[in-house]
Amino acid sequence: MLYQSTRSRHTVNSLQAILEGIAPDGGLYLPVDLDSLNVDVARVADKSFEETAAVILRTLFDEFTEEEMADMVRRAYRGKFETEDCTPTVKVGGDYVLELFRGPTSAFKDVALSMLPVLITEAKKKLGITEKILILTATSGDTGKAALEGFHDVEGTGIIVFYPNGGVSAVQKAQMVTQEGNNVTVCAIEGNFDDAQTGVKNTFAACAKKDLTQYGVRLSSANSINIGRLAPQIVYYYKSYCDLVAAGEIKMGDKINFVVPTGNFGDILAGYFAKCLGLPVNKLVCASNQNDVLTEFLNTGRYDRRREFYRTNSPSMDILVSSNLERMLYLAAKGDCDKIAGYMKALNEEGEYTVDADLLASLQDTFFAGCCSEEKTLQTIRDTYVTYGYLCDTHTAVAVAVAKDFKATEAEGKTVILSTASPYKFPVSVLSAIGKEPDADEFRVMEQLNEATQVPVPEGLAGLKEKKVLHTDVIPKDAILDYVLKKVEA
Numbered sequence: 150m151l152y153q154s155t156r157s158r159h160t161v162n163s164l165q166a167i168l169e170g171i172a173p174d175g176g177l178y179l180p181v182d183l184d185s186l187n188v189d190v191a192r193v194a195d196k197s198f199e200e201t202a203a204v205i206l207r208t209l210f211d212e213f214t215e216e217e218m219a220d221m222v223r224r225a226y227r228g229k230f231e232t233e234d235c236t237p238t239v240k241v242g243g244d245y246v247l248e249l250f251r252g253p254t255s256a257f258k259d260v261a262l263s264m265l266p267v268l269i270t271e272a273k274k275k276l277g278i279t280e281k282i283l284i285l286t287a288t289s290g291d292t293g294k295a296a297l298e299g300f301h302d303v304e305g306t307g308i309i310v311f312y313p314n315g316g317v318s319a320v321q322k323a324q325m326v327t328q329e330g331n332n333v334t335v336c337a338i339e340g341n342f343d344d345a346q347t348g349v350k351n352t353f354a355a356c357a358k359k360d361l362t363q364y365g366v367r368l369s370s371a372n373s374i375n376i377g378r379l380a381p382q383i384v385y386y387y388k389s390y391c392d393l394v395a396a397g398e399i400k401m402g403d404k405i406n407f408v409v410p411t412g413n414f415g416d417i418l419a420g421y422f423a424k425c426l427g428l429p430v431n432k433l434v435c436a437s438n439q440n441d442v443l444t445e446f447l448n449t450g451r452y453d454r455r456r457e458f459y460r461t462n463s464p465s466m467d468i469l470v471s472s473n474l475e476r477m478l479y480l481a482a483k484g485d486c487d488k489i490a491g492y493m494k495a496l497n498e499e500g501e502y503t504v505d506a507d508l509l510a511s512l513q514d515t516f517f518a519g520c521c522s523e524e525k526t527l528q529t530i531r532d533t534y535v536t537y538g539y540l541c542d543t544h545t546a547v548a549v550a551v552a553k554d555f556k557a558t559e560a561e562g563k564t565v566i567l568s569t570a571s572p573y574k575f576p577v578s579v580l581s582a583i584g585k586e587p588d589a590d591e592f593r594v595m596e597q598l599n600e601a602t603q604v605p606v607p608e609g610l611a612g613l614k615e616k617k618v619l620h621t622d623v624i625p626k627d628a629i630l631d632y633v634l635k636k637v638e639a
């Protein structure tokens with residue numbers, strides 16, 4: 150299958166798209182003919198999570214045989230999630246919650262980052278590439294740990310994660326600095342997340358000019374610009390739909406809505422892919438926190454990143470430039486890559502762009518957008534807990550609140566809310582939301598939350614405090630390139 154950049158006519162096959170991550174022109178890869186692809190939901194109705202994943206991933210990456218993909222999916226998921234079906238859907242009030250946090254690091258990024266290392270290593274084999282793939286990642290918390298968990302001890306790969314010193318929660322830090330594995334490096338930088346991200350981007354640019362293959366290394370990325378990370382996320386939209394059919398909540402063919410707590414627009418874009426592949430979807434609801442750049446854009450057509458950046462209680466959605474929106478614009482503009490390149494140039498140089506009326510109308514056909522304040526997020530956690538006995542994290546709460554606004558405007562179809570993190574990943578906010586005073590020690594807060602709610606602490610988070618710290622490097626923010634080169638040359 151061919152993949153094309155969003156910014157030019159540059160095309161590659163799916164194996165190259167997975168390995169490269171980003172196109173040489175700075176664009177993102179998309180299947181050349183997404184509209185012609187189809188996965189009939191009836192075909193996967195009785196299948197397991199793994200079987201559904203194999204069908205969907207092979208549709209997008211058809212260089213792999215059915216047998217190969219079935220084996221890859223098994224290696225990625227078997228025995229790694231709390232529940233065998235990986236992403237259960239539960240009924241909460243009149244809606245449904247799709248729990249995506251049952252993986253090893255208790256965040257939804259596990260679903261994709263369990264699969265990506267397998268896709269990368271197998272793509273590498275098929276292309277006859279022998280160099281080691283070195284993954285560089287800047288993280289504000291969740292991605293780093295999920296990527297470490299996915300790539301540790303995967304042969305032929307290495308991973309370096311940079312996180313802002315003092316910029317992640319105690320639990321998130323402990324998750325990363327205790328990571329075991331013979332191919333992993335975790336390093337704090339003296340700076341914020343943007344400094345880490347800029348340092349990593351500059352390192353990619355600088356290394357593109359040097360030939361790292363002389364050291365037997367190629368660099369790649371594990372964030373959601375990589376199509377190999379996006380594709381596995383399509384699976385749970387199908388799975389959740391089929392679960393509702395099996396439970397008798399909907400009939401096969403009924404259209405339903407999905408509400409998605411959104412940051413980089415990766416998760417919700419996977420929902421759009423599912424719709425393109427034929428899943429009966431009415432609306433995809435884009436839920437933002439106080440950083441409401443996407444709400445404004447989807448309601449007005451104007452994207453303006455020149456605004457105040459808020460640190461919120463749903464930090465994994467604190468983002469002003471949503472990278473994957475570029476893919477959505479390309480699809481809505483029917484592949485007009487010059488137009489997209491123009492918008493992205495304007496965003497870079499002037500900090501804003503406005504899409505034309507047709508494009509906006511086509512986006513609004515599919516998407517509803519809303520946002521939620523800090524206070525309302527906590528209020529929603531409390532209300533959901535008190536009314537339904539369901540404990541949700543801050544990111545999920547944003548989606549629950551926006552779902553309510555959405556349903557006030559549109560009644561058609563049942564609504565599934567995507568839950569992207571365990572409440573134990575953000576215990577301080579969640580415990581305060583239900584009216585309890587959190588201790589100063591975040592690990593103690595997890596116990597407090599457990600005592601107050603009896604909701605079990607996920608295995609990967611319990612016992613974290615006792616684990617040995619293995620990574621202690623701290624470097625200045627402008628030393629990332631040197632740090633990477635030293636590792637490469639070693």
Ligand SMILES: *Cc1c(COP(=O)(O)O)cnc(C)c1O
Pocket residue numbers: 256257258291292373410411412413414415416417465466544569570
């Ligand atoms: C990354 C993340 C999100 C946002 O997902 P995008 O694909 O970036 O839109 C939402 N919630 C949590 C908990 C996350 O870690």
